[in-house]
Amino acid sequence: MHQISKIKGFTDLIWPEVSKYTYMEDTARAVFSAYGYREIRVPVLEKTELFARSIGEETDIVQKEMFTFPDRKGRLLTLRPEATAGVARAYLDNTMYSREQTTKVFTFGPMFRYERPQKGRQRQFHQVNAELFGTHSPQADAELIAMLWRYLHQLGLTNLELHLNSLGCPQCRPEFSRRLQEFLATQPTQDLCPDCQRRQHTNPLRILDCKVPGCQKSAEQAPKIGDHLCAQCQVHFDSVQKVLQACSIPYVLNSRLVRGLDYYQRTTFEVISRDIGAQSAVAGGGRYDGLVQQLGGPACPGIGFACGMERLALLMDYPPESGPDFYLAVLDPTALDQGQILALGLREQRFQGEVSFEAKGPKSQLRLANKLKARFCLLLGAEELKNKTIVVKDMQSGDQRTWPQSDLPAALGFNS
């Protein structure tokens, strides 16, 4: 019989790797709740239309990266490729906008994109996500970015770069796109890659972050969106930067930072690591003031970010190495039951440890205790069973002595 293997791009998270994920989640809860964010959990499966309408019909994500299939009644469903659309939908479905002026939520969980797997990229991957609805204030942009920065710092990550840009708004961006197209028209067409020759007409902003050398050269000389923001966008962007500076959050302006989801406007940002291979963006986000309305809700601004947990995991040194408090080594089969009873008592006192399920000689038992990095090895043989004692050995110093079983917790060097 052949084994059934996992499907491409889907991975099992096993220990110790999985402990990084619980740590990221626990840390997110701790940090985000200090900023007033509450947890939200939304479905993994949504109507395809939700993503088509929010992320953008023409984006790569919608065009070729979604897991989409009909349900038993022929309705098109899609495994979420990102979290914001679903959270925005939930915000509307639950009329959360009517409960309070601003709503702060965070979530985490699996996302799905049909891409070729590589380092830092899986078909099922995980994100930590935060969204803030209901305010236009640039202070909110800065607070959200500061929270993200704080979170990454709390995870012990350094050597990260925060890239910042403004994409303008529906007032000023069309004008900039037109100027960009005009500029591109003056460039020799063959300098652009085939993709960009198409984008030139459909989505010219995307050319700015194309990595093909010819396109980069053109992009360098191209007009910058920062020079073409409308007055309100300029004021907004300046304010965001002012707060970030005041909070001592280091960032670099990157006029070529263009996000691949259509709903972003004004502030956008990305956190980059140079230490994890080609997929270097560990977090990204921005303002999406038009999104809620686009989904059929009231005009309601919003801003949010997502962190790629797989990519953060590549940077994390976790869990710290540590062994159990004790290993209870049973030397004689007749003592197996008593071993369990004694371990139960220790565990009730919050000591952490293992009991052997089978009796073995002292030599192999001590080898095992050593391998487990247990602090104490407790040896229980036929003689100890009879005398109601147990041998306690400190694995580090090698010291050992015989203790009454009734007083075992004290033997591990703790009082109560």
Add this chain to the structure above:
RNA sequence: GUGGGUGUAGCUCAGGAGGUAGAGCACUUGGUUGUGGCCCAAGUGGUCGCGUGUUCAAGUCACGUCACCCACCCCA
């Protein structure tokens, strides 16, 4: 979707120009050591990813196929 790389023991990998599978680590047992760590000895463990072909003979050559990895692309 497009490139490139890799698939041999539980793990990391050797196997020059085809001749019936190797090392280190790990594991088991024993010796030594004050009952563990160091050292020594023995032992368990492999349809060489899968299939077809060439050949007297294929881990080794050819073709195909699958899987994984890295990169493009895209993004977190």
